[in-house]
Amino acid sequence: MTIWHILLGRLTWSSLAFVRAWRDPTLSELIGAAAAAIAVGGAVVLFGLLTYLRAWRYLWSEWLTSLDHKRIGIMYMVFAGVMLARALIEAVVIRTQQAIAINNQGIVGPEHFAELFSTHGTIMVFFVGMPLLIGLMNYVMPLQIGSRDVAFPYLNSISLWLTIGGGIMMMASLVVGKFSTGGWSGYPPYTELAFNGGVGPDYWIWSVSLSSLGALMTGINFAVTIYKFRAPGMTWMRLPLFTWTSLCTSILMIFAVPPLTIATLMLAADRYLGMHFFTNDLGGNMMNFVNLFWLFGHPEVYILILPPFGVYSEVVSAYSSKELYGYTSLVIATMAIAILSFTVWLHHFFTMGQSAPINAFFGIATMLIGIPTGVKIYDWIWTMFWGEVRLNTAMLFSIGFMVTFVIGGMSGIILATPPVDYMVHNTLFLIAHFHNMLIPGMLYGVIAGYYYWFPKAFGFRLSEKWGRRTFFCFFVGFYLAFMPLYVMGLGGVARRSQELFDPTLRPWTIVAEIGALLLFTGLACIFIQLYVSIKQRHQTRVPVGDPWDARGLEWSMSAPPPEYNFAVIPQVSRRDAFYWRKKYDGAYRPADHYRDIELPKNSMCGILVGMGLTACFFGFVWHIWWLAFLGFAVAFGTAVVRSFNRDVNRVIPAAEVAAHDRRWLDRAAAARPIPRHLELTPENEGLAKWQG
Amino acid sequence: MKRPIRHARPATPRAHSSRARLLTRIGAIMASLAALSLSGCSVLSRGFLAPGGPVAHAERHEFFFVSVVMLLVIGPVILLAPLIAWHYRLANTKSAFRPQWGFSWILEGLIWIPPTIIVIVLAVFLVQRTEQLDPYRAIPSNLPPLQVDVVSLDWKWLFIYPELHIASVNQLILPANRPVHMSLTSGTVMQSLLMPRLAGQIYAMTGMVTQLNLAISEPGTYWGENAQYNGDGFVKQKFQVMGVTPADFSHWVASVKQTPKVLDDKAYHNLSQESTIPQPITFGTVEPGIFAKIVHQVIPPGDAAKHEEAKYDG
Known part of the structure; x- marks a missing residue:
């Protein structure tokens, strides 16, 4: 036990991606080193830029320590955007590999390829999907229910920093050490010490643990917010649909995420403490992990899908200038989906050898979910019926979603049929199916919501031109990338294949590659759209709101x-x-009486708890025990010390509130109400002309 | 086993109703149209849409049936969503505008009841087919099933023919038109056996036995693979499945019995090390009861094996 060992644990020179590439300069290692260089370079450029712009103080005091749900929401989405860029690039590398590697090794080796699909999946689910939606819910939900903040603003900040901590670990795995090769589901015994002794599965365990802890706290926070912080008169059946879906997602997070946390911690106990929950020998059984994982994993799908369903409900209604059709149906359908989502987890392993009646039960339960989902889609169609539909970016994404999502629903019913599942399980057909659900279901919805609520958050609209380009790329790109995967899956091509052996697959892999590139172009369009929109923000301001x-x-x-x-x-x-209120002229009226408003003070406790626990888990990964102890002490100590602090609120005087409100009302009074066909012109200042 | 094949009633695909058969026809026609329109579609002939046995055949039927029903379900959405959006676009001033309209009992009935009926219909078929195509269910035939014990290893498949006392690695020779019963276990991590043109997946897990029944209708060459990722050699863990006539099968068995290799504890231990093998291997003799020893972990599985390494090396 040398001093270095105590200080650095399992870290050695060859843990560094750069050193590995220097010693063994194969293409695969060089690609790994290049990715590490992008991660390090990106961090360096960011730090340099912040220092150059002297933005550190502003960033710290206005954003990083903020407990404002709106800022936390925006930080979630920025974080998710960065992670999305990485995971989408990984997807392009995966597709490129399969397009090239037909009877040859391609560009990345087997282990590197396995790391790619593992990080792609882990990031997309835990560090893109969930943060995007939690960010959106954070921003919008309290505004929709008429609340000043979420129930527990400080807890909200901890959740954010735990999630970001998990993302930091994912990024660190690019530079130091290797990530797991066990996929996003990390099935043991493959991820047990006996088969994977390195740091890879540990990275997976601890980054997922951080994310799952954050998600659980968010779930509790949002559910309590919706239960207790609704404005007077905001009864259950008056809640906006997005809030309904936020509530269902929060409930799902509360009940579904703990099995994941437990499963990963049990796996950690196997790996660190020599226990035998899921090992091959001494009574361990991996089937328990598989059950626990999907007990989380299936509701997780609806955690990702329900909030976008809420977005579509809002977007379709607003852009059709019309009341949402079938509100009650939509609420019932949402709740039904949330409950049914706990009854179907076994369909992820029809092939584990259980009896036919069990498989049939779970197959039927799965098909049942199709009913409320279908109802929702028809509700959106009837919402457009007898409306006045503005076919802007958000609506294009919504209609693109409806058309594409049902194809995924069809393949979902096919997969829910056990005899067919035996044939296409674990093949590219399955991959095509869940991307067919998640890209239209989740990503399109987030983009539509982003376009819809962006002007509210930043005071100016997004570029419509670049929005349409984004839609083109994501819509066409999706079909090109994933329809070939359906076909290849029917041909028995196993998922996670680093090399293929049949030249007849080549046309399909090349089309899929083009699709992946188009999807990547779509992401680039989103970033360009943001840049262009910021540049022309003076023509697109909507201050009235x-x-x-x-x-x-x-x-x-x-x-x-x-x-x-x-x-x-x-x-x-x-x-x-x-x-x-607009109809009966109650909008844009000053209040009779303004009161002092109490808001939470900024606090660095959230960032300390989050980063402390991240340091602790990083210490676990590398067996750097002093760091683990220190990190835990910081996190735990902060939580304890903060709990004694009673001076956590500040007061905004009524006069200030009144002055701000008056300025806004003056602005509204001066603005010209515009009709709908002019809403994309510079004349739109955010005041709508009544036309009902 | 020596009975000539013509005396045996071939394993028949399961009977189904005429309506379902019609749907199959439609499905088959549509599939072949799709196949024509997409050149280079030989990829589909790799999988269960080109079945080589009754199980895959029935599963294909089920696939077409569900697909056709679902196409009827999703078709209206695919048409209605863009059409209604376009018809009621803002620029079309002729279309009606009723911003306060948000409910209709008729439409509610239309969107809740027919989908429910369709799901009930599908569910009835699902229960029936799941029972019929249970991988544990024996395939009806006059012939006794051939028993094959399958052990998944890193990164190869070991096939033991316990009644014949022979074994092969990464090569599965089976008599056509005779049912096969497989018992699967794993000597390492969890894996999934898939023979796309013959029978669907079942997991192979350490310390446990799962079962799979299948049959090959026509002599021919098929293929199989592991579909559950298990490390660097995963993509190489594929094998050829040969369906042969009973006479050829007897010849093959006889020739394998000539090979001097013996599958005993030590040979199994060597085989179970992480490796890919370029050529199939055959064992002329198999120590009796070795499969049970693997299942009951008398021979320790992958990870434990590493701990026990010294025992064998010493």
């Missing part, structure tokens, strides 16, 4: 909203509260 003539409370304040959201907590008398 209602650029789309929309219906929910979130549109009833200035854009961007004041940090306390509502000058006066609104009184809600019916569904689509803001719409009816």
